[in-house]
Amino acid sequence: MDWIKLAITTTNEASEAVINLLLENGAGGVQIEDEQDLDNIVLATYFQADSPLNELTSELEQKIKDLSRFGLEPGQAKVELATLDDANWIDVWKKYYHPVRLTRYLTIVPSWEGYTPVDQDEKVIVLDPGRAFGTGTHPTTRLALQALETVIRGGETLIDVGTGSGVLSIAARYLGVGPIFAYDVDEVAVSAAKENFELNQMTKDIVLAPNDLLSGIDQKVDLITANILAEIIEPLIPQAVTCLRPGGIFITSGIIKDKKDQIVTKLTAHGFVVDQILNMKDWYAVISHVPGEDED
Numbered sequence: 514m515d516w517i518k519l520a521i522t523t524t525n526e527a528s529e530a531v532i533n534l535l536l537e538n539g540a541g542g543v544q545i546e547d548e549q550d551l552d553n554i555v556l557a558t559y560f561q562a563d564s565p566l567n568e569l570t571s572e573l574e575q576k577i578k579d580l581s582r583f584g585l586e587p588g589q590a591k592v593e594l595a596t597l598d599d600a601n602w603i604d605v606w607k608k609y610y611h612p613v614r615l616t617r618y619l620t621i622v623p624s625w626e627g628y629t630p631v632d633q634d635e636k637v638i639v640l641d642p643g644r645a646f647g648t649g650t651h652p653t654t655r656l657a658l659q660a661l662e663t664v665i666r667g668g669e670t671l672i673d674v675g676t677g678s679g680v681l682s683i684a685a686r687y688l689g690v691g692p693i694f695a696y697d698v699d700e701v702a703v704s705a706a707k708e709n710f711e712l713n714q715m716t717k718d719i720v721l722a723p724n725d726l727l728s729g730i731d732q733k734v735d736l737i738t739a740n741i742l743a744e745i746i747e748p749l750i751p752q753a754v755t756c757l758r759p760g761g762i763f764i765t766s767g768i769i770k771d772k773k774d775q776i777v778t779k780l781t782a783h784g785f786v787v788d789q790i791l792n793m794k795d796w797y798a799v800i801s802h803v804p805g806e807d808e809d
């Protein structure tokens with residue numbers, strides 16, 4: 514099958530929202546192709562050659578420009594078509610996506626590549642993101658993985674909101690987390706996560722289901738992760754309080770610089786204690802917790 518490449522120029526700030534838009538509109542995976550500066554990021558993605566590309570290109574340009582209504586600066590919002598002779602998606606994807614050692618313990622390996630761990634403590638996450646977000650290399654995912662590595666002691670229960678490719682749940686399990694509940698509003702993400710749980714032989718004690726944030730969820734856990742845009746984290750905060758045990762930890766990532774203070778204020782207003790703020794480029798993650806029963 515032939516694929517057509519689209520090159521999208523936007524800003525670092527809007528990049529995560531643009532990636533989500535592309536995936537929602539049928540893109541077969543997205544990667545950052547060029548990062549000249551924070552205002553000029555080029556994302557590359559691929560659509561099947563029989564997609565209605567002229568309509569799609571102008572529709573995408575409009576949707577990217579409309580991100581300004583959500584407080585995100587879209588920059589040039591330019592969508593360009595590039596012909597990709599006889600290339601197919603897997604070959605293109607392979608060119609960009611290789612094993613990457615993300616943290617002290619976590620390495621991500623595309624499912625089509627072989628890899629031998631160099632360290633005996635290294636945990637190898639085998640991943641085929643398919644059309645879901647979460648190759649592990651986006652700063653928001655990296656920050657969430659770093660936060661997981663910081664807080665996990667072993668045996669915790671976890672809810673992963675917006676699981677995408679399932680990368681955070683898989684990492685958490687490798688780091689010793691017990692029962693996991695992974696949710697995503699997007700069915701494409703749910704099926705990608707299912708495949709990735711199987712690839713990592715992690716089907717036991719993992720509940721995976723489509724769900725909008727934590728609506729209708731009444732279990733109480735030790736740990737919640739959510740790597741979603743700040744606009745979506747805001748309504749999640751009051752829900753997260755009710756799903757965490759006393760002392761439970763909430764890891765939120767996907768927060769662009771301008772929204773960090775807003776999220777910290779909302780977390781505090783809902784009774785969370787902010788423990789740590791992590792930063793990479795323009796992105797922030799916040800580790801907070803619900804006070805324990807014997808905490809002052």
Ligand SMILES: C[S@@+](CC[C@H](N)C(=O)[O-])C[C@H]1O[C@@H](n2cnc3c(N)ncnc32)[C@H](O)[C@@H]1O
Nearest residue numbers: 646647654675676677697698699702725726740
């Ligand atoms: C930035 S991706 C994160 C994927 C993965 N957890 C990671 O860290 O790489 C955000 C994910 O949240 C999902 N999402 C967006 N809105 C949601 C909602 N209201 N409820 C549940 N999931 C949602 C998207 O479908 C997407 O898979």
